[in-house]
Amino acid sequence: MTASTLRFSSYFERRPVLLTLLTAFASICFLAVTALSHFYTAQQRSLAQRWSARGAAALNARQFADAVDDYRTALLYKRGSYSFRLSLAQALLGLGRTDEAYAYLINLWGQQPENGVVNLELARIAAAKGDSWRAMRFYHNAIYATWTGDQETASRNARLELIHYLLRIHASTQAQAELIAIEANLGEDSPLQAMLGDLFLNAQDNQHALEAFQRALGRNRRNAAALAGAGVAAYKLGRYPAAQHYLEEALLLAPGDSQSAAWLHKTVSVLMLDPYRPQIGATERDRMAIQAFSVAGARLKSCTPTWPPDAAALQVFQKNWSSLQPRMNRRGLRRDPDLLNQAMNLAIGVERKATAVCGAGSDGDQALLLIANLHEEN
Numbered sequence: 001m002t003a004s005t006l007r008f009s010s011y012f013e014r015r016p017v018l019l020t021l022l023t024a025f026a027s028i029c030f031l032a033v034t035a036l037s038h039f040y041t042a043q044q045r046s047l048a049q050r051w052s053a054r055g056a057a058a059l060n061a062r063q064f065a066d067a068v069d070d071y072r073t074a075l076l077y078k079r080g081s082y083s084f085r086l087s088l089a090q091a092l093l094g095l096g097r098t099d100e101a102y103a104y105l106i107n108l109w110g111q112q113p114e115n116g117v118v119n120l121e122l123a124r125i126a127a128a129k130g131d132s133w134r135a136m137r138f139y140h141n142a143i144y145a146t147w148t149g150d151q152e153t154a155s156r157n158a159r160l161e162l163i164h165y166l167l168r169i170h171a172s173t174q175a176q177a178e179l180i181a182i183e184a185n186l187g188e189d190s191p192l193q194a195m196l197g198d199l200f201l202n203a204q205d206n207q208h209a210l211e212a213f214q215r216a217l218g219r220n221r222r223n224a225a226a227l228a229g230a231g232v233a234a235y236k237l238g239r240y241p242a243a244q245h246y247l248e249e250a251l252l253l254a255p256g257d258s259q260s261a262a263w264l265h266k267t268v269s270v271l272m273l274d275p276y277r278p279q280i281g282a283t284e285r286d287r288m289a290i291q292a293f294s295v296a297g298a299r300l301k302s303c304t305p306t307w308p309p310d311a312a313a314l315q316v317f318q319k320n321w322s323s324l325q326p327r328m329n330r331r332g333l334r335r336d337p338d339l340l341n342q343a344m345n346l347a348i349g350v351e352r353k354a355t356a357v358c359g360a361g362s363d364g365d366q367a368l369l370l371i372a373n374l375h376e377e378n
Contacts, residue, residue, distance in 0.1 A: 045077070045078070048074050048075075048077035048078035048081070048084075049074075051070050051071070051073040051074035051077065052070070052071065052074040052078075052081075052083075052084055052087070054066075054070040055067045055070030055071040055074060055084075055087060055088075055091070056087065058070055058091075059087060059090065059091055059094070062094065064091045064092075064094030064095045065095060067087070067088075067091035067094070068088060068091045068092060068095065071084050071085075071087050071088040071091060072088065075088070082108060082111065082112070085104050085107075085108060086104070086105075086108055086115075086117060086118065088104060089101040089104035089105045089108070089121065090121065092104070093121065093124075093125075098125055098128070098129075101121070101125070102122070102125055105118055105121050105122050105125070106122070109122060113141070114141075114145050114146045115145060115146065116142050116145035116146060116147040116154060116155075116158065117147075119138045119139075119141035119142035119145050120138070120139070120142040120158055120161070122134075122138040123135050123136075123137075123138035123139040123141075123142060123161075123162075126138060127165050132169060132171075135165060136162065136174075139158060139159075139161065139162040139165070140162070142155075142158040143155050143158045143159050143162070145158075152185075156182060156185070159178055159181065159182055160182070160199075162178055163175050163178045163179060163182075163199055163203075166178065166203075167199070167202050167203060172203045172204050172205075175199075175202075175203040176200070176203045176204075176205045176208070179196065179199055179200055179203060179205070179208065180208070182196065183196060183208065183212070188215055188218070188219075189215075189218070189219045190215075190219075191219070193212050193213070193215040193216035193219065193226075194212070194213065194216040194223060194225055194226045194229065196212040197209045197210075197212035197213040197216060197226065197229045197230070197233070198229060200212055200233075201229060201232060201233060201236075206233045206236040206237050207233075207237065209229065209233040210230055210233035210234055210237065213226045213227075213229045213230035213233060214230060216229075217230065222253060224250050224253035224254040224257070225250075227246050227247070227249045227250035227253065228246070228247065228250040228254075228257060228259070228260045228263075230242075230246040231243045231244075231245075231246035231247035231250060231260065231263055231264070231267070232247075232263055234246060235247075235263060235266065235267055238370070238373070238374045240267050240270050240271050240274075241271070243263070243267045244264065244267045244268065244271065247260050247263055247264040247267060248264065251264065265363060266363050266366070266367065269363040269364050269366075269367040270367040270370050270371060270374075272288065272291065272367075273288055273291055273292045273295065273364060273367050273368060273371060274288060274292075274367075274371045274374075275288040275289040275292065275340060275344065276344075276371070276375050282334075283330070285340070286330045286333045286334075286340075287330075289328075289333060289340045289343055289344060290328055290329065290330070290333075292343070292344060292347050292368055292371075293324070293325075293328045293343045293344075293346075293347050294328075295347070295362075295364040295365060295368060296321070296346065296347035296348075296350040296351055296365075296368065297321055297325070297350075299350055299351060299354050299361050299362075299365050300317055300318065300321060300350050300354065302358075302361075303354040303357060303358040303361075304318075306357055306358050313353055317346070317349065317350050317353065320346050321346060321350070324339070324342060324343055324346060327339060328343055347368055348368055348369070348371075348372040351365050351368045351369050351372075352369065352372075355369065
């Protein structure tokens with residue numbers, strides 16, 4: 001056997017050993033790289049969570065500039081994170097950097113159009129810009145969107161925010177429709193019934209407002225706010241005896257409620273001047289007619305300087321009032337059954353003309369107009 005043959009024989013004998021060593025080395029290197037990769041990923045994740053936690057704390061504390069910096073740093077370690085970008089957009093909104101926030105939000109909306117928070121923030125941006133169509137579109141998206149946690153509460157809160165927005169832009173009819181949608185899903189004994197009543201009042205839906213306040217009172221009869229609200233709703237519906245009852249009860253529970261006291265004064269003014277009220281005696285009816293006629297006479301006198309001196313309507317009112325005035329007493333009313341209607345028609349005519357020329361008068365003057373509207377509707 002030659003030397004060359006011996007070398008080849010020795011090589012082939014060592015080859016399995018070399019292959020084994022190389023394979024082992026490669027495996028060690030692979031494991032080392034994998035370990036380093038996992039370590040790096042874990043480090044990146046840890047840093048992302050640390051910075052996002054700082055950002056969340058800053059956002060909760062309304063330190064929006066710090067929150068922006070923290071979330072941008074967090075995104076360096078976890079690029080493309082949906083939640084980080086959303087929080088960054090909210091921090092930018094807090095700083096008033098609406099356009100930057102919108103760019104993030106509309107991109108997030110493209111990825112998850114069913115996200116409730118994103119839709120709500122986009123609705124707020126549109127509302128702030130006066131774009132009511134887009135605002136309502138995104139608000140409705142938010143109402144029917146996917147929310148984490150309590151889906152029903154989040155959806156209702158989004159609808160309530162829409163209602164407040166509609167009331168701000170004086171879209172009362174649309175606000176009423178949204179309120180009815182909430183009412184349909186709200187339990188009879190819900191603590192939100194009184195709030196619902198207030199919103200119905202603001203939306204000028206007095207009947208639904210009264211019903212909501214009554215449900216609130218069914219839950220707690222000593223709810224002063226609900227009693228006051230029911231009184232106002234009943235007053236606006238022309239149900240003055242009921243309004244008086246509710247408002248008096250409200251003031252018994254909250255004697256310092258100046259608004260309820262003012263509404264009660266208006267209510268009593270109507271009740272004291274309405275001779276057409278059912279179930280009152282002849283003496284009381286005569287007293288009311290005389291007082292109503294006197295209120296109109298005072299209004300005619302106070303408003304006269306504002307009218308043109310040659311105004312034909314003024315001359316007619318003055319002549320008719322002077323003609324009826326000597327007979328406007330209990331004796332005159334008993335003798336002439338038609339006198340009450342004549343006096344009330346004249347009083348209401350004076351009040352309507354005076355209101356057009358001189359503006360709103362006293363509570364008594366306004367009460368006469370309400371009495372006219374009440375009985376004309378009936």
